[in-house]
Amino acid sequence: MLAIKQRSKLKGARTAAIWLAILPLRSFGAAAGGELPNGDEPPNDLIRYSIDELANVEVSTPSKASDPIRRVAASVYVITHEDIVRSGAVSIPEALRLAPNLSVVQNSASSYVISMRGFGGNPDAQNFSNKILMLVDGRSVYSPLFSGIYHDAQDLVMDDIERIEVLSGPGATLWGANAMNGVINIVTRSAYVTDSTLLKLAEGNVDRSAAVRYGAKSDSDTAWRVYGKVIAHSALELSDGSNAQDDWSRSQAGARYDWSGATSGATVQGDVYRAVQSQAGTGSGSIAGGNVIGRWRRHTAGSDLQLQAYVDETQRAAPADGVAFVLHTYDVEIQQRLAFGTRHTFIWGGGERINSYSIHNSSTLLFEPDERQLSLGNVFAQDNIALDDRWTLTGGIKFEDDPFSGWNAQPDLRVNWAPSDRMDLWASASRAVRSPTPFDVDVVEKLGTMNFLTGYSLFRPERVSTYEVGYRGHPSERFSMAATVFYSEYSDLRTIETASDAVFLPLHWGNRMRGNTYGMEAWADWQLLDWWRLSPSFTLLRKRLHYDSGAAGLLGVAEAGDDPSTQAMLKSSMDLGPHLALDTSLHYVSALPEPALPSYVELSLRIGWRVSGHCDISLNGSNLLHDHHMEFTAPTGERIGRKAILEARWRL
Amino acid sequence: MRKTRAIERRGRSGRAVLRRILYCLLLGAGAAAGAAAAAQVYPADAVKAAFLYRFAGFIAWPPAEAGNSRFVIATWGADHVADELQRDLPTLSIANRPVELRRIHDVRSLAQAQLVFFGPGHRAELRRASAAMAGSPVLLVSDDEYGLEDGSAINMLAIERRIRFEISMTALQRNGLKASSELLAHAVRVQAPGTIVNQLGTSP
Numbered sequence: 024m025l026a027i028k029q030r031s032k033l034k035g036a037r038t039a040a041i042w043l044a045i046l047p048l049r050s051f052g053a054a055a056g057g058e059l060p061n062g063d064e065p066p067n068d069l070i071r072y073s074i075d076e077l078a079n080v081e082v083s084t085p086s087k088a089s090d091p092i093r094r095v096a097a098s099v100y101v102i103t104h105e106d107i108v109r110s111g112a113v114s115i116p117e118a119l120r121l122a123p124n125l126s127v128v129q130n131s132a133s134s135y136v137i138s139m140r141g142f143g144g145n146p147d148a149q150n151f152s153n154k155i156l157m158l159v160d161g162r163s164v165y166s167p168l169f170s171g172i173y174h175d176a177q178d179l180v181m182d183d184i185e186r187i188e189v190l191s192g193p194g195a196t197l198w199g200a201n202a203m204n205g206v207i208n209i210v211t212r213s214a215y216v217t218d219s220t221l222l223k224l225a226e227g228n229v230d231r232s233a234a235v236r237y238g239a240k241s242d243s244d245t246a247w248r249v250y251g252k253v254i255a256h257s258a259l260e261l262s263d264g265s266n267a268q269d270d271w272s273r274s275q276a277g278a279r280y281d282w283s284g285a286t287s288g289a290t291v292q293g294d295v296y297r298a299v300q301s302q303a304g305t306g307s308g309s310i311a312g313g314n315v316i317g318r319w320r321r322h323t324a325g326s327d328l329q330l331q332a333y334v335d336e337t338q339r340a341a342p343a344d345g346v347a348f349v350l351h352t353y354d355v356e357i358q359q360r361l362a363f364g365t366r367h368t369f370i371w372g373g374g375e376r377i378n379s380y381s382i383h384n385s386s387t388l389l390f391e392p393d394e395r396q397l398s399l400g401n402v403f404a405q406d407n408i409a410l411d412d413r414w415t416l417t418g419g420i421k422f423e424d425d426p427f428s429g430w431n432a433q434p435d436l437r438v439n440w441a442p443s444d445r446m447d448l449w450a451s452a453s454r455a456v457r458s459p460t461p462f463d464v465d466v467v468e469k470l471g472t473m474n475f476l477t478g479y480s481l482f483r484p485e486r487v488s489t490y491e492v493g494y495r496g497h498p499s500e501r502f503s504m505a506a507t508v509f510y511s512e513y514s515d516l517r518t519i520e521t522a523s524d525a526v527f528l529p530l531h532w533g534n535r536m537r538g539n540t541y542g543m544e545a546w547a548d549w550q551l552l553d554w555w556r557l558s559p560s561f562t563l564l565r566k567r568l569h570y571d572s573g574a575a576g577l578l579g580v581a582e583a584g585d586d587p588s589t590q591a592m593l594k595s596s597m598d599l600g601p602h603l604a605l606d607t608s609l610h611y612v613s614a615l616p617e618p619a620l621p622s623y624v625e626l627s628l629r630i631g632w633r634v635s636g637h638c639d640i641s642l643n644g645s646n647l648l649h650d651h652h653m654e655f656t657a658p659t660g661e662r663i664g665r666k667a668i669l670e671a672r673w674r675l
Numbered sequence: 676m677r678k679t680r681a682i683e684r685r686g687r688s689g690r691a692v693l694r695r696i697l698y699c700l701l702l703g704a705g706a707a708a709g710a711a712a713a714a715q716v717y718p719a720d721a722v723k724a725a726f727l728y729r730f731a732g733f734i735a736w737p738p739a740e741a742g743n744s745r746f747v748i749a750t751w752g753a754d755h756v757a758d759e760l761q762r763d764l765p766t767l768s769i770a771n772r773p774v775e776l777r778r779i780h781d782v783r784s785l786a787q788a789q790l791v792f793f794g795p796g797h798r799a800e801l802r803r804a805s806a807a808m809a810g811s812p813v814l815l816v817s818d819d820e821y822g823l824e825d826g827s828a829i830n831m832l833a834i835e836r837r838i839r840f841e842i843s844m845t846a847l848q849r850n851g852l853k854a855s856s857e858l859l860a861h862a863v864r865v866q867a868p869g870t871i872v873n874q875l876g877t878s879p
Binding site for chain 1: 716717718719721722724725726728729733752755763766767799802803806807823824833834836837838839840843844845857858861863
């Protein structure tokens with residue numbers, strides 16, 4: 024304990040030293056800031072510019088206070104394109120570290136656990152982070168087999184991401200089941216915006232990557248792009264310092280086509296990918312997949328209609344005696360937004376999804392049956408009513424028919440009050456479920472020839488009711504902030520039950536845990552000077568879970584998730600003149616309770632240099648304060664060391 | 676006069692080069708080549724104000740009604756853009772009329788304006804304005820990802836550190852306005868995909 028305290032003092036001293044190294048730059052930057060916006064040219068020059076000249080004028084980064092998301096009556100954090108580029112993140116999980124309302128835990132070179140408001144799971148209990156949904160351009164990447172997200176199967180050219188919206192709290196009315204604790208919505212850029220050639224090369228001590236994208240506008244109505252990306256990740260270290268032999272590499276290619284007429288538009292896009300992952304002592308596993316999605320929209324006065332359909336294939340092959348599967352997903356959705364008069368915005372929609380899979384069982388972990396075709400249907404409606412200039416009421420409900428538990432209703436009610444143009448106060452009450460999956464119902468885990476744990480044919484959906492109160496405001500053009508307090512009641516959470524009171528084995532899944540969580544999420548954005556932005560944030564989480572009477576109570580309530588109670592982050596973004604950007608981020612994650620892991624503080628720093636309008640070079644260092652830290656306990660967790668990566672980017 | 680300004684500028688850029696060399700040394704980036712050719716960077720609000728003025732020039736306006744000799748630009752929730760425009764106001768004219776700037780906060784004030792600019796996040800206001808002003812020769816301009824969906828005719832977008840814009844022909848027609856082909860040629864036609872903002876709607 025003493026040793027930990029001394030170490031954290033040291034951490035503090037080092038942090039201070041790095042800030043001191045940065046501080047002298049302030050004075051230079053201030054001078055540079057003075058010359059930038061209003062200095063050299065008298066302001067009336069700009070007003071005489073032609074439309075063409077104006078379209079090519081470079082502007083300083085707009086303040087986040089003007090982000091439209093600030094008026095949504097929910098706890099939503101937006102990672103912008105600019106944030107992603109300036110963070111130097113090479114993968115989606117690393118970019119997700121920018122959202123204060125997410126907990127991102129790296130366990131191995133390829134495995135991340137990403138959760139919101141707790142419930143990150145516990146690998147010993149075969150419990151995974153299964154209460155958040157993730158969408159990539161409208162395509163769900165939540166695995167219907169085990170409930171959870173394979174983060175190693177998702178990648179993009181980071182420069183082609185427009186924004187990542189991270190909604191904490193239930194989002195089930197619009198996005199469907201499993202959005203119990205939140206939704207991650209990744210939106211890539213329209214092909215109109217990426218009508219250029221991009222070449223990116225990155226070389227680092229842990230990651231190396233190359234990406235190329237070519238895009239063009241065929242005429243004023245159509246644009247397209249194609250891209251390819253390869254990335255290789257070195258192995259991490261085990262807790263004893265030995266090589267974890269889990270290096271992996273991944274390649275992906277894709278294309279997007281956008282057409283936009285006067286009142287309608289369409290998008291067709293798709294990707295294919297393949298990755299090979301080493302595993303210590305057992306050879307290597309592989310993942311592969313592909314998807315095609317088509318979207319058609321029609322905007323007319325008072326109506327937006329959208330039709331969407333996609334096909335997705337996901338394959339995993341485990342080394343040696345592991346479970347492998349092939350999953351095909353077919354999805355169609357319709358959605359229409361209607362404006363009734365000047366007060367109502369009504370959205371309705373529905374969809375049908377078919378998941379068809381075939382599993383290659385291992386000798387110790389089996390799915391019975393090993394093939395199924397599951398269909399999942401839904402209908403929903405939501406009305407947004409402007410009661411007067413200040414009050415808005417939003418109510419909606421989704422009915423979802425899942426193959427194991429039948430129809431579930433997921434309602435949502437939100438009220439927003441804007442006492443002034445600079446401030447919104449909102450409150451919400453919503454319910455959501457996590458639907459049962461084959462992993463909850465069909466699984467059989469063997470111990471030798473004996474059944475050790477089996478699925479439960481009567482497994483019920485896990486349920487949550489959440490109540491939230493939020494504030495969102497921008498007291499000045501340079502300062503904006505958001506804060507949300509939440510209280511959630513969970514029931515029917517998954518537990519491990521014994522065969523009967525008298526007989527222990529085989530164990531089976533049950534729904535015998537309940538309880539509540541409460542906490543707070545807050546973040547702010549402070550444009551201190553034209554060239555310097557500070558973004559502090561923190562989250563607090565308390566969980567009070569207990570077993571129902573009659574539950575076996577095996578493994579303890581910690582099986583639901585080993586989650587940090589506090590996370591805090593301070594980001595600083597400096598524009599040191601038009602050619603130099605300096606971004607730093609200091610990140611604190613409190614100790615994990617059970618199994619216990621000490622808290623950690625880490626720092627990342629990126630220097631970006633714009634060599635010319637076509638070329639940027641950046642140097643990015645992360646986890647700079649310590650030789651290594653761990654984000655989850657061994658043996659699941661591995662050591663994460665200092666990272667440095669040099670990246671060059673050409674845009675033509 | 677012009678010459679002096681050019682010399683001043685050169686002096687400043689000389690100092691700027693020095694400063695940049697210092698950064699590079701300090702940060703160990705160690706390359707001063709980037710210091711040459713410093714691109715001019717403007718505040719986004721000033722560029723948006725200039726765009727507003729330019730847009731008006733590319734629209735064929737019906738002749739001024741008797742008794743209204745001024746061209747009225749109104750802003751709703753965009754004070755910083757209004758401040759930028761205010762500075763240049765005395766020198767401007769649109770369709771041979773002097774320009775007047777008003778900052779408005781209600782639908783009733785819309786009727787006297789020829790061009791209305793809505794700041795980001797004012798989606799419900801824009802929707803109400805669009806419904807109320809259908810058929811009137813008013814150009815609605817927005818600065819919000821979903822501007823066109825909410826009924827504006829021209830929407831500004833920040834793309835790659837530049838301000839670009841998209842145009843809705845439907846909205847232009849709804850207000851009986853015609854844009855010149857030059858304006859259309861410079862538009863980036865970007866439609867907003869399904870996002871959380873889109874889905875949850877916004878407050879009034």
